[in-house]
Each structure stands twice: as structure tokens, then as C-alpha cells.
Amino acid sequence: xxxxxxxxxxxxxxxxxxxxxxxxxxxxxxxxxxxxxxxxxxxxxxxxxxxxxxxxxxxxxxxxxxxxxxxxxxxxxxxxxxxxxxxxxxxxxxxxxxxxxxxxxxxxxxxxxxxxxxxxxxxxxxxxxxxxxxxxxxxxxxxxxxxxxxxxxxxxxxxxxxxxxxxxxxxxxxxxxxxxxxxxxxxxxxxxxxxxxxxxxxxxxxxxxxxx
Amino acid sequence: xxxxxxxxxxxxxxxxxxxxxxxxxxxxxxxxxxxxxxxxxxxxxxxxxxxxxxxxxxxxxxxxxxxxxxxxxxxxxxxxxxxxxxxxxxxxxxxxxxxxxxxxxxxxxxxxxxxxxxxxxxxxxxxxxxxxxxxxxxxxxxxxxxxxxxxxxxxxxxxxxxxxxxxxxxxxxxxxxxxxxxxxxxxxxxxxxxxxxxxxxxxxxxxxxxxxxxxxxxxxxxxxxxxxxxxxxxxxxxxxxxxxxxxxxxxxxxxxxxxxxxxxxxxxxxxxxxxxxxxxxxxxxxxxxxxxxxxxxxxxxxxxxxxxxxxxxxxxxxxxxxxxxxxxxxxxxxxxxxxxxxxxxxxxxxx
Numbered sequence: 001x002x003x004x005x006x007x008x009x010x011x012x013x014x015x016x017x018x019x020x021x022x023x024x025x026x027x028x029x030x031x032x033x034x035x036x037x038x039x040x041x042x043x044x045x046x047x048x049x050x051x052x053x054x055x056x057x058x059x060x061x062x063x064x065x066x067x068x069x070x071x072x073x074x075x076x077x078x079x080x081x082x083x084x085x086x087x088x089x090x091x092x093x094x095x096x097x098x099x100x101x102x103x104x105x106x107x108x109x110x111x112x113x114x115x116x117x118x119x120x121x122x123x124x125x126x127x128x129x130x131x132x133x134x135x136x137x138x139x140x141x142x143x144x145x146x147x148x149x150x151x152x153x154x155x156x157x158x159x160x161x162x163x164x165x166x167x168x169x170x171x172x173x174x175x176x177x178x179x180x181x182x183x184x185x186x187x188x189x190x191x192x193x194x195x196x197x198x199x200x201x202x203x204x205x206x207x208x209x210x211x212x
Numbered sequence: 213x214x215x216x217x218x219x220x221x222x223x224x225x226x227x228x229x230x231x232x233x234x235x236x237x238x239x240x241x242x243x244x245x246x247x248x249x250x251x252x253x254x255x256x257x258x259x260x261x262x263x264x265x266x267x268x269x270x271x272x273x274x275x276x277x278x279x280x281x282x283x284x285x286x287x288x289x290x291x292x293x294x295x296x297x298x299x300x301x302x303x304x305x306x307x308x309x310x311x312x313x314x315x316x317x318x319x320x321x322x323x324x325x326x327x328x329x330x331x332x333x334x335x336x337x338x339x340x341x342x343x344x345x346x347x348x349x350x351x352x353x354x355x356x357x358x359x360x361x362x363x364x365x366x367x368x369x370x371x372x373x374x375x376x377x378x379x380x381x382x383x384x385x386x387x388x389x390x391x392x393x394x395x396x397x398x399x400x401x402x403x404x405x406x407x408x409x410x411x412x413x414x415x416x417x418x419x420x421x422x423x424x425x426x427x428x429x430x431x432x433x434x435x436x437x438x439x440x441x442x443x444x445x446x447x448x449x450x451x452x453x454x455x456x457x458x459x460x461x462x463x464x465x466x467x468x469x470x471x472x473x474x475x476x477x478x479x480x481x482x483x484x485x486x487x488x489x490x491x492x493x494x495x496x497x498x499x500x501x502x503x504x505x506x507x508x509x510x511x512x513x514x515x516x517x518x519x520x521x522x523x524x525x526x527x528x529x530x531x532x533x534x535x536x537x538x539x540x541x542x543x544x545x546x547x548x549x550x551x552x553x554x555x556x557x558x559x560x561x562x563x
Contacts, residue, residue, distance in 0.1 A: 065466025083467065085445070089381040187468065190378075191345040191441075191461045 002047045003193050005200070008067035010055035014093040014181055018071040019050065021090070025203035047196075059084060059184065068189035069197065074179045075158055079119045085190055087201045088183040091208050097122060099174040100165050101154035102147050116146030117156040126156070126176050144168050220311060220495045224300045226339045227313050227493070231298035234332060236315050239297035241282045247272040249281055256281065256452050256478060259305040275304040280316060280478075280490060287318040287479045287486035294319035300495070314472070316490030318479065326456060326474060327430040329489045333458055333470055334436040336493060341501065343463035346436075347443035348427075351453040351473070353420035354444055357399055360414045361392045375400060376447050399444045408442070420455075427456055452477045458491070462501060469497045511536030513550035518542065520556040528554060528561075 007022070009015035019032065027048045032041035041050045053061055055073065059082040062070040070084075075097060077086060097119070107113065116137040117123045127134045137152050144164060146152040158179060159165065159172060183204060185197055217225070228238070247264050254260055256278070263275040276282070279301050288295050298315040315332065317325050330348070337344035354375070358368045367386055374383040380400050387393040398411045405425055412421055431440050446459045452475045460470030472491025479486040512532035516525060525540055532538035532554075544550065555562040 063466070085378040086382075087378055087380075185378075186466055188461045188463075188466050191347065192343060192463045 003196060004047045004049055005069060005193060005196050006049045006051075006067045008053045008058045008061040008070035009050055010058050010071055010073075011052045012055065014055070014073070015052060015071060017092055018090065018181065021204055021207055022048075022200070024207060025200060027200065056080075062184050062186050065186050065188060068186050068193060069200065070184045071181055072184055074177070074182055075119065075122070077182060077184070078177065079121050081121070082184075083187060085185040085187055086182050087185055087197075088204055088208070090181040090183060090204065091211065093179075093181040095158050095160040095179050097156065097176040097179055098159045098172045099126075099154050099156055099176065100144075100147075100159065100170050100172050103169055103171050105147070105154065105171075105173065108153065113154065114152040115154055115156055116143055116152035118143060119156060122176065123156040144170060219498045219501070223340055223493075223495055223498055224311075224313055227336055228298065228300070230332065230335055230339060231315050234296075234328065236296040236298040236317075239279075239283060239299045239316075241276060241279055241299070241301060243276060244273040245276055245282060247274040249285065250274050250277060253281055253478065253481070255449055256475075261306045263304050263307065276301070277303055277305050279303065279312065279314065279492070280475075283316045283490075284318055284479050284484070284486075284488055285482060287482075287484045287488065289319075289485045291320050294321060294325055296325075311495045312492050313495050314490060314492035316488060318488040318490075319486050321474075321487040321489060323426060326489055327427055327434075329472070329491065330427060330431060330440075330456065330458065331434055331436055333460060333472060333491050334431070334439050336491075337460045337462060337470060338439065340469070340493075340498065341462035341464070344439050344460065346440045346458050346460045346470070347446045348424075348431075348440055348456060348458045349442070349444045349446040350420050350424040350456050351448060351450060352455055353417065353424055354399070354447060355450055356414060356416035356420050357395065357412070360417060361387070361395065371396070372447050372450075376445050378445050402444060403442055405442065423455065448473055448475075452481075455489070460491075460493075464501045465497050466500070467497065469494050507549070508551045509548040510539045510550045512538045512552045512554065513544060514538065514540045514554045514556070515544065516540070516542060516556035517558070519559045520561075525556075 009019055027046055029041050029043040029048060029050055032050050039051060056076055058070040058072040059076050059080055061067040062084050063082040073093060113132060113134045114137060115123055115134050116139050118139060120136050120138050123136055137146060139146060143155045143157045146155055147170065148168060154173065156176065162172060165171065183201060190197055244265065250257060250262055259277065262277045265273045265275065267273040279299050283297060294317055296317045300313040302309050303312050317329055334346050337346060354372065358371050363371055371383060371386055378400065380397065383396055383400065384393055387396060395411045398407060402408045405428060409421060412418060431437060446457050448457045453473050454476045455474030457473030459468045462469050470491055470493045474489040476487040479488050514525065514528055514532065529538050529540050
């Protein structure tokens with residue numbers, strides 16, 4: 001009996017790119033390429049089922065077993081530390097987690113550093129490792145505003161090209177960790193659908209190697 | 213009788229039967245333990261969020277977050293003696309009550325005791341579901357392999373984390389030579405003993421490997437071979453676990469339902485000359501497997517408008533209860549479904 005594989009894709013450009021890689025690997029799903037209001041897309045012939053999810057939710061779907069596999073940014077894995085297997089670095093959606101601030105920023109060593117971020121756990125761990133006392137200001141978007149309005153001294157955020165920072169007179173001061181998209185698997189699915197999961201992983205790996 | 217039990221309750225009954233057949237005796241622990249016991253062994257616990265209470269004379273007590281520590285605290289130290297106990301207890305973590313069943317063998321363990329616990333882990337899983345897997349690893353072996361790679365403690369912990377996640381791409385970045393890379397790759401994807409044996413070099417590795425091999429052979433000869441597989445992503449804290457470790461899965465449950473291993477270093481840390489092995493089963497997770505969604509909440513519903521006498525209702529209810537479940541009421545509570553319905557209106561029985 002062939003087993004179905006459920007795959008959670010992150011909404012947006014990264015998810016579309018990931019789907020194209022899966023398609024090239026032979027896990028195409030014509031349904032998903034049509035414009036429709038459907039939420040779940042199936043290809044019974046390949047026993048594969050796709051659905052789009054908010055990027056930060058992908059890991060939750062996979063951890064809880066609603067999806068066997070998922071595509072997710074390393075930033076989400078580092079921030080939420082879900083109990084999943086991280087099978088492959090897809091080498092796309094590359095960016096960095098970085099500390100940025102106003103061009104003339106100088107670390108107020110004698111005082112608590114105010115840091116605005118969407119990633120409080122990554123931020124806390126990073127500054128803990130440096131034994132630096134910080135005050136985390138949790139924000140959900142437009143993080144760059146915080147130092148400009150003196151809400152915070154610096155920000156910890158994802159930087160792709162750095163052009164938004166530059167336009168706003170901000171600058172990267174430290175790089176914390178490189179980020180890219182990862183293929184993740186549910187730990188229990190891996191036990192019971194290992195052959196199918198590894199076939200998908202190996203086929204994606206081939207494409208990653210080719211692009212190098 | 214069986215039908216009225218919830219899947220978790222049924223599971224606990226069958227597990228108790230299994231464990232007592234192998235000479236394990238039930239262990240009942242007190243609800244509260246000295247907080248100190250847990251703080252001293254904080255890293256052994258799955259969660260560090262312990263619920264505390266102040267007891268008499270300023271003692272600080274904890275609502276039990278774990279059963280193992282209490283059992284090991286009293287481990288026998290007489291040569292040749294092994295204490296074998298099983299339990300099913302509610303433990304408390306993160307303000308959640310978790311039903312846990314399991315067993316521990318502590319004392320002067322032999323190879324037999326270790327194999328017995330592993331076999332009971334497999335049998336436990338088989339009692340709970342049809343499609344099961346017990347992943348087996350050996351902390352001594354993993355540790356020896358990482359030592360042979362020349363990693364310092366910090367890198368070793370990092371490597372173990374990558375192994376745990378089956379994260380080969382970042383594990384590779386830690387490897388300085390091709391040889392080390394191949395060795396760790398073998399550990400990462402290894403599913404059989406032969407491929408692993410080829411890459412082992414040091415005496416420590418061979419020694420741990422032999423232990424694993426011995427256990428493996430016993431598992432195969434006792435008919436557990438189809439349900440066990442090697443998987444070195446199973447890992448537990450090196451500070452406590454030294455030998456075989458395992459994790460069990462049931463198809464349909466997204467997380468592992470069984471977890472355990474040999475943790476000789478815990479009794480040693482507590483100053484006791486004993487070794488220990490055991491496992492816990494998170495029985496609550498079975499709720500995700502059995503969707504006990506019956507089509508009806510009650511077999512016979514007896515609706516009456518108060519016009520019929522109690523004796524008649526009692527007789528009807530008794531007759532219906534012989535055949536199945538019955539509910540006597542004046543109106544059906546919202547959302548409840550019944551299979552058959554008997555109505556009494558103005559003193560008349562309507563079917």
C-alpha cells in the first residue's frame with residue numbers, strides 16, 4: 001500500500017520555489033498550479049498532498065503531525081525549537097540574522113541595551129552568550145522603525161540585501177547566524193514513511209548539489 | 213466491562229498485566245516530594261517547570277514531576293539484587309497533569325535485565341498499536357564516536373544536537389577531515405550494525421558496540437526484530453545516560469510515546485552503588501489514536517412529561533439498562549444523540 005505524504009509549504013515566494021523543486025523531483029500536483037480557492041491540493045497518482053500555511057506555522061503543522069514534511073526558514077527553527085527532524089538545507093531563501101542600528105550607534109556598555117525584535121528567543125540566547133544585559137522590545141513588523149524613533153538602541157532581524165536598512169540610515173553591526181530554507185520532517189512520520197521521506201529528501205539534495 | 217474503559221485505562225490494565233508477569237511489582241509514590249530532590253537532579257527531568265508548595269516547618273515540596281528519581285533514591289545496593297517495579301502515575305509539568313506508565317529495574321543489573329527491559333518496551337508498544345517502532349541507540353557508543361572525532365565538550369554537545377535532528381548538513385560543518393565526515397554520516401543514516409562496525413576504530417567504540425550488538429541479537433532471537441531499528445538520533449543527556457537508550461513510536465501518533473534507557477550515572481550521582489534502566493509511556497497520547505466518537509451517546513432514551521409514575525419509569529429503565537445504556541429525562545440535553553427513544557405523554561407509552 002502506498003502511503004500519502006502531506007507537505008506543508010510556506011505561503012509566498014519561498015514556498016513557490018520549494019514547490020517547483022518538489023515538482024522537478026517528480027512530486028508535481030497540477031491542482032496547486034491552477035488558481036482556486038481550495039486549501040488542500042492532492043495528486044493521488046503520486047500520493048502527495050500539499051497545503052499552504054503561514055511560514056511561521058509550518059513547523060507547528062509538522063511537529064503535530066498534520067504534515068509529514070514541511071519547508072521552513074532556519075530562523076523559525078531557531079526561534080521556536082520545534083521537535084522535528086531537519087533533513088536538508090535547501091540553500092535558498094538565503095539571508096542572515098543580524099544586529100543593526102543607526103549608523104552612529106555606539107554600544108552603551110554601562111547600561112542595559114534595548115533591542116527590538118520579532119525573534120526574542122534568538123536575541124536572548126545571543127546576548128546571554130555575550131553576558132550582555134538587554135531589554136527585549138517585542139515587535140511584530142516594521143522593526144526598522146524602532147531605532148529611528150529611539151524606541152530601541154538596536155534591532156535583531158532578518159537581513160536579505162540590506163537595502164531597507166541602508167535607505168533608513170541603518171547599518172549591520174553584528175551577524176548572528178546565516179539563515180536559509182530547510183526541509184523538516186515529523187519524527188513519527190519518519191519512522192513509518194521512511195522510504196518515501198528519504199526519496200524526497202535525496203531527490204531535493206540532488207537539485208541542491210547541481211545548483212552549487 | 214471492557215467497552216466502558218477509555219483507551220488509556222485499557223492500555224494501563226494490559227501493561228500492568230504484562231509487567232507483573234515478568235515479576236515487576238507496582239510502585240506507588242507520594243504526591244509530594246521534597247523539592248530538593250528535583251533541584252539536585254534538574255537536568256534529568258524532561259521539564260524544569262516544577263510546581264512547588266510550602267509544607268510544614270518551611271519545607272519546600274514539589275508536586276511530583278517525575279517518578280524515576282523517587283525509585284532510584286531507594287535503589288538496592290546489595291550485590292545480585294535488582295529491584296523491578298512498574299507504575300502508573302500522574303506527573304505534573306508546566307501546570308499540566310500527564311498520565312505516565314512505565315517500569316524501572318535498579319540495582320546490580322546484568323545483561324539479561326537490560327535485554328528484558330528492551331523486550332518489554334517492544335511488547336508494550338505492540339500492546340498499544342499494530343504498527344510500532346522502537347528506535348534504539350547507545351549513548352556510550354555515540355559518545356565514543358564523537359570523542360574519536362577529537363571534539364571538545366562544547367562541539368560534542370553541538371554534534372549530538374545535530375544528530376538528534378538528523379541534521380547532516382550542519383553536522384558536516386563540524387568535521388575537519390573526510391574520515392570524520394564519513395564516520396558521522398554513517399552514524400547519521402545507520403540502520404544496521406554491519407555498516408556501523410566498519411567505521412569504528414577505538415577500543416571504547418568497540419566495547420560499546422559489542423554491548424549494542426549483544427542486545428540486538430537477543431532482540432532478534434526473541435521475535436522483536438521487526439519492531440526495532442537502530443537510530444542514533446535517539447539521544448539523552450550524557451550526564452545521566454551511559455548505555456542503551458530507546459524511543460518508541462505508534463503509527464498515527466505524531467510524537468514518541470515511549471522513552472527510556474540505561475541511566476547508571478543517576479544512582480551513582482545520588483551516591484548509590486547501583487545501575488538502572490527503565491522507560492516511561494505517555495499514555496495520554498493514546499487519545500490521539502483512538503477516536504472514540506461513538507455514533508450515539510446513549511442506547512435508549514426514555515422521555516417523559518412527569519405524568520407517568522416512578523414505578524413504571526423504574527421498570528422501563530431497568531429493562532433498557534439490561535440491553536444497553538439508558539437515560540431517563542424530561543428533555544434530551546443539547547448535543548446528545550440516542551439510538552432508541554421511548555416517550556411517555558399524558559400517561560401513555562409511545563414508542
